[in-house]
Amino acid sequence: MTTDSDTPWLTDQEQRAWRTHLDVSRLLMHQLERDLQPFGLTNNDYEILVNLSEAEDRRLRMSDLATSTLQSKSRLSHQITRMENAGLVRRESCESDRRGLYAVLTEEGWDTMRRVAPHHVESVRKHFIDLFATEDLEALRSALTPVAEHLRETRGSL
Amino acid sequence: MTTDSDTPWLTDQEQRAWRTHLDVSRLLMHQLERDLQPFGLTNNDYEILVNLSEAEDRRLRMSDLATSTLQSKSRLSHQITRMENAGLVRRESCESDRRGLYAVLTEEGWDTMRRVAPHHVESVRKHFIDLFATEDLEALRSALTPVAEHLRETRGSL
DNA sequence: CCCGTAAAGTTGAAATATGAATTAACGCGC
DNA sequence: GCGCGTTAATTCATATTTCAACTTTACGGG
Numbered sequence: 001m002t003t004d005s006d007t008p009w010l011t012d013q014e015q016r017a018w019r020t021h022l023d024v025s026r027l028l029m030h031q032l033e034r035d036l037q038p039f040g041l042t043n044n045d046y047e048i049l050v051n052l053s054e055a056e057d058r059r060l061r062m063s064d065l066a067t068s069t070l071q072s073k074s075r076l077s078h079q080i081t082r083m084e085n086a087g088l089v090r091r092e093s094c095e096s097d098r099r100g101l102y103a104v105l106t107e108e109g110w111d112t113m114r115r116v117a118p119h120h121v122e123s124v125r126k127h128f129i130d131l132f133a134t135e136d137l138e139a140l141r142s143a144l145t146p147v148a149e150h151l152r153e154t155r156g157s158l
Numbered sequence: 159m160t161t162d163s164d165t166p167w168l169t170d171q172e173q174r175a176w177r178t179h180l181d182v183s184r185l186l187m188h189q190l191e192r193d194l195q196p197f198g199l200t201n202n203d204y205e206i207l208v209n210l211s212e213a214e215d216r217r218l219r220m221s222d223l224a225t226s227t228l229q230s231k232s233r234l235s236h237q238i239t240r241m242e243n244a245g246l247v248r249r250e251s252c253e254s255d256r257r258g259l260y261a262v263l264t265e266e267g268w269d270t271m272r273r274v275a276p277h278h279v280e281s282v283r284k285h286f287i288d289l290f291a292t293e294d295l296e297a298l299r300s301a302l303t304p305v306a307e308h309l310r311e312t313r314g315s316l
Numbered sequence: 317c318c319c320g321t322a323a324a325g326t327t328g329a330a331a332t333a334t335g336a337a338t339t340a341a342c343g344c345g346c
Numbered sequence: 347g348c349g350c351g352t353t354a355a356t357t358c359a360t361a362t363t364t365c366a367a368c369t370t371t372a373c374g375g376g
């Protein structure tokens with residue numbers, strides 16, 4: 001069992017690193033969200049647009065979209081319903097598997113994406129990317145990659 | 159205006175760094191949340207317990223707590239109500255400013271904190287801290303610190 | 317002292333998230 | 347072809363978050 005006395009508490013340095021990571025991730029999300037607001041999109045909306053935009057035929061199976069956007073099927077289902085009402089995507093049934101559905105980017109969704117993407121990239125640069133020296137960014141990526149892998153292996157269903 | 163042709167799109171490297179950061183922060187939050195579940199706490203609950211535990215007299219003004227946990231006053235208010243119902247904190251009125259309230263850790267809250275903290279630290283180590291070489295962690299912290307500062311300056315009210 | 321304005325915090329309704337239960341279709345082994 | 351466990355996706359109920367409106371107290375000038 002883990003008792004107080006044998007707990008390997010975080011050192012000061014570790015604390016600071018941890019807290020900083022935490023703060024950056026939360027503040028950053030807030031900022032990006034704020035920057036998307038004028039376009040009537042949330043981070044979640046945007047991420048789905050990105051995924052669909054990059055996909056073959058601008059369409060993805062619900063399950064795959066859920067996996068790649070790291071959300072539960074339930075959440076995605078609601079999300080897509082909202083975006084469908086907003087005219088950004090539509091659902092299309094799947095030939096090969098009649099249980100399945102595609103989320104498909106509409107023309108409007110595609111237009112929205114093209115219109116918003118430059119601003120979003122600008123935002124990501126301004127608040128994140130451009131604040132690192134090139135080599136730091138690479139160091140960040142390479143240090144973080146194993147963590148991402150570890151977490152992807154570890155995680156359950158969401 | 160920002161048009162497509164003059165948009166400084168992210169390079170491949172930048173993309174990867176950005177995506178990795180994004181994935182890590184989301185997966186990590188999920189994992190920590192999951193690890194707290196057996197103790198009946200959410201990340202949010204836990205963060206509030208931490209803040210109160212470390213504070214003078216184990217109490218903080220609502221506003222200060224909202225600021226340090228990066229959430230809106232409204233959200234915090236609801237959150238504290240829930241935690242109050244759970245017996246972890248209580249509200250106490252403030253002498254010097256009759257508009258103000260303190261959120262105060264109860265005995266039960268304090269006990270909970272002491273019981274859960276070791277497990278949470280273990281979790282943070284396992285899924286984050288211990289996955290870096292010491293020098294990488296320090297590099298991470300130092301690269302991220304300016305970003306955090308930038309975001310704190312930039313941010314509005316939440 | 318009396319404004320007007322700002323700050324601390326709460327509240328309630330609407331939006332979104334979560335998790336369990338549900339429905340329908342697959343596909344494998346027999 | 348039939349059952350049975352599995353997968354895809356949605357739905358329903360509940361919990362949380364957000365947003366704007368509101369209450370109460372503070373504070374600075376005339």
